[in-house]
Amino acid sequence: MQYRIFNIIFCFLFSANLFAQNKFTGRVINDADLTPIAGASVYFNNTSIGTITNDKGEFSILNAISGEVIISCVGYERLIHKLDTGRVSGKSFTFKLVEKQATLKNVLILPDALRRRYLELFKNNFLGLTEEADMSRIININAINFAAANEKKAFIAYSDTPLTIINRKLGYIIKFDLVEFYYNEHTGQTSFYGYTRYEDMGDKKRWTKNRQRAYYGSTLHFFRSLINNDLEKESFSIARVKADSIKQTNDQGIPYFKKFDLAIPVTVTDIVKKDSSANLHVVSWKDRLMVQYYKNPASKIYLSKKVMLTGNLPTGVRSYVKINAENIHIDSYGILADPMNIFFSGYWVYEKAANLLPYNYFPDKIN
Numbered sequence: 001m002q003y004r005i006f007n008i009i010f011c012f013l014f015s016a017n018l019f020a021q022n023k024f025t026g027r028v029i030n031d032a033d034l035t036p037i038a039g040a041s042v043y044f045n046n047t048s049i050g051t052i053t054n055d056k057g058e059f060s061i062l063n064a065i066s067g068e069v070i071i072s073c074v075g076y077e078r079l080i081h082k083l084d085t086g087r088v089s090g091k092s093f094t095f096k097l098v099e100k101q102a103t104l105k106n107v108l109i110l111p112d113a114l115r116r117r118y119l120e121l122f123k124n125n126f127l128g129l130t131e132e133a134d135m136s137r138i139i140n141i142n143a144i145n146f147a148a149a150n151e152k153k154a155f156i157a158y159s160d161t162p163l164t165i166i167n168r169k170l171g172y173i174i175k176f177d178l179v180e181f182y183y184n185e186h187t188g189q190t191s192f193y194g195y196t197r198y199e200d201m202g203d204k205k206r207w208t209k210n211r212q213r214a215y216y217g218s219t220l221h222f223f224r225s226l227i228n229n230d231l232e233k234e235s236f237s238i239a240r241v242k243a244d245s246i247k248q249t250n251d252q253g254i255p256y257f258k259k260f261d262l263a264i265p266v267t268v269t270d271i272v273k274k275d276s277s278a279n280l281h282v283v284s285w286k287d288r289l290m291v292q293y294y295k296n297p298a299s300k301i302y303l304s305k306k307v308m309l310t311g312n313l314p315t316g317v318r319s320y321v322k323i324n325a326e327n328i329h330i331d332s333y334g335i336l337a338d339p340m341n342i343f344f345s346g347y348w349v350y351e352k353a354a355n356l357l358p359y360n361y362f363p364d365k366i367n
Contacts, residue, residue: 022085024064026093027057028071037097040073041175041197047360048198064088065360070195071095072177074161078195108146108155118146122157125183125190127165128352129306130299132214135169136354149182157181167354170214171207173199176353193340198358212363214355217297217317219348224334227281229268235295239263241288241320263290275329280337284327288320303350319346335359
């Protein structure tokens with residue numbers, strides 16, 4: 001099986017009290033003339049918690065959490081507010097949105113055939129290659145624009161309006177406010193980030209099993225197991241992969257060094273430290289971290305057919321995680337505070353936006 005490296009970059013920047021039942025109310029107005037803005041989205045990033053403003057620009061969210069609130073509307077600059085539910089009671093918030101100014105970007109004017117090809121590359125590397133991806137559709141994909149990247153055979157994609165994704169496998173309508181997408185056709189590296197709101201497609205009970213199947217073996221499942229020191233219980237193990245070499249001699253008696261990867265088992269306490277002051281877990285390791293999941297995730301059989309894997313596939317899957325920083329930070333719900341510094345390869349390379357679940361999702365609840 002060949003693996004390509006990718007980096008899903010999302011702004012998951014909040015530490016949430018997911019069980020607090022707090023009422024969050026306010027209004028959204030135009031900064032220029034103070035008139036109300038109807039139809040503005042007010043939501044907690046990467047959750048299914050949110051609403052839209054009424055004709056008076058008013059909104060009300062009953063199950064507010066402490067975290068990152070996104071206030072956005074087409075034609076206005078996005079506003080990000082860090083909410084502390086401990087300070088919400090009895091208060092009403094007013095958010096002023098500034099009208100978006102036109103900015104010059106190095107937009108690529110593509111022939112129709114090449115644009116169709118770029119859109120197909122975008123779709124595959126944004127949604128992924130799983131059954132969830134095949135059962136998802138970006139209904140306004142033509143809102144995507146392309147710009148040149150610094151590297152050859154690479155491009156950048158962005159959208160001035162949120163992408164609407166219908167995920168018929170997991171039962172979500174996803175509003176993805178794409179900030180930027182990068183794809184390098186030569187290396188296969190993909191990175192993208194943005195802001196996400198999930199909406200349920202009807203009765204949640206209908207999608208319970210599919211969502212549970214998507215969760216187990218996922219990156220969210222792993223990070224929650226890691227910070228809770230439950231790896232073995234949740235069927236994970238980890239090892240640090242170190243590049244090494246051994247001196248050998250060829251048939252002509254000429255010495256050479258044969259390179260290989262050495263897997264060094266590590267424990268959670270080796271790589272995870274708790275920062276109590278910030279309610280974060282500081283995670284650090286050298287080289288790559290090999291993550292073994294000892295069960296077959298739901299999408300493995302589907303993937304084995306789609307990417308034409310052959311042979312006797314062992315039980316479970318293996319993925320690799322590399323950090324491009326001294327350390328990364330994860331909050332108590334498995335949310336990456338600095339996702340721009342983490343890269344995945346192995347099995348997780350196939351699971352992208354279509355397999356992501358909202359961060360107020362838990363498999364033992366109907367949510």
